[in-house]
Amino acid sequence: MSVSASPLSLSSVVTTLRAAGCVFAEDEAALLLATAGTPAELAAMVERRVAGLPLEHVLGWAEFCGLRVHVGPGVFVPRRRTEFLVQQAVGLTPIPSVVVDLCCGSGALGAALAAALEGVELHATDVEPAAVRYARRNVGGLGKVYEGDLFAPLPDSLRGRVDVLLANVPYVPTGDVELLPAEARIHEPRVALDGGGDGLDVMRRVAAEAPRWLAPGGSLLVETSERQAARAEEAVGSGGLIPRVMTSDELYATVVIGTRPVD
Known part of the structure; x- marks a missing residue:
């Protein structure tokens, strides 16, 4: 009421x-x-x-891809621009499919993709215990959520089977974190924001390991900024994936997609 x-x-x-x-x-x-x-x-x-708490933390939820995603203090709030990454993923996801959501935060990306498509076997991971608690709540019966660093907690049985790998990694350069709005800088976990010296440290780790997890023809999708796009594309390509950059002027969003070649 x-x-x-x-x-x-x-x-x-x-x-x-x-x-x-x-x-x-x-x-x-x-x-x-x-x-x-x-x-x-x-x-x-x-x-x-x-x-000064983020509105979403006060409400206890954020709207994302038409879903009401539970969030709370210490949990990264999904941004509207990231809906563009999910839109791209929908077009790349076969049915049935195996989907992994790395750095899942609240679980918003994986939950949105699984809600949009039938036959999705969803696995999600995050290193933050608070994020994992919320992700399990948001993902619910749609999939499984694991606590750990990137690929480490995933079952080995997924190697070479992942059709779509969502990785909304932190990509703010360390030196720019203090320039972020207070709502993010103070109330969201730094591990969800700080991407290292040039902002691409975590992305490089993901891109290097992704080919071992992706199925032939499977794709990695990562969000980045417009000014980082060329270096992010290079990082994804250096891991052996075929990269391309997609942008949305409406959402001011940039996504790098890397596809594993079909053997």
């Missing part, structure tokens, strides 16, 4: 959020009012938002 959204209560929340610097105060107020179960809960949610 949501709090009754009287004009006075809505106006009060909007005024409070706007004073705290929330650019989309009206939209945020409507979401808070719709989500809170009691006036006391609403007051607490507004207080947390004013204190």
Whole structure:
């Protein structure tokens, strides 16, 4: 049950959020009012938002590819631009298929792909215990979630069988992490943001090992920034995959796809 959204209560929340610097105060107020179960809960949610917590952490969920994905403090919030990666993956995923979601965070990518297609055998991994807890909640009966670094916790039986490998790896250069908005810098795990010196350290690790896990004709999909795209494409290609870069002007998204040659 949501709090009754009287004009006075809505106006009060909007005024409070706007004073705290929330650019989309009206939209945020409507979401808070719709989500809170009691006036006391609403007051607490507004207080947390004013204190700087990401709206999604306050609500307890984020919208992604039409799904309501559970998130919370210490968990990376899936970005709307990453929906472009999922859209690309949908077009590459055979039915039935084996899908792996590395650096899965909340499990949003794998869950969205499995929800969009039938016959997906989904496996997901993340090194952060908090992320794994939320991923297991979001993935539910759609697949299995493992705790560990990249490929390490995956069963060996998946080697050479993966049709689609989703890897939303951290790609912010270490020196730029402190320039991120406070919501990300303070409230999301650094391991989900910091990609090393040039931002591509984790991507290189994934690209180097991916050919041993992909099935012939299988594809790796990684998100990167426009300015990193050429180096990211080179990194994916150096692992033996055939790379190409896809972009979306609408979502301001860049995805590198690397396909294992068919033997």
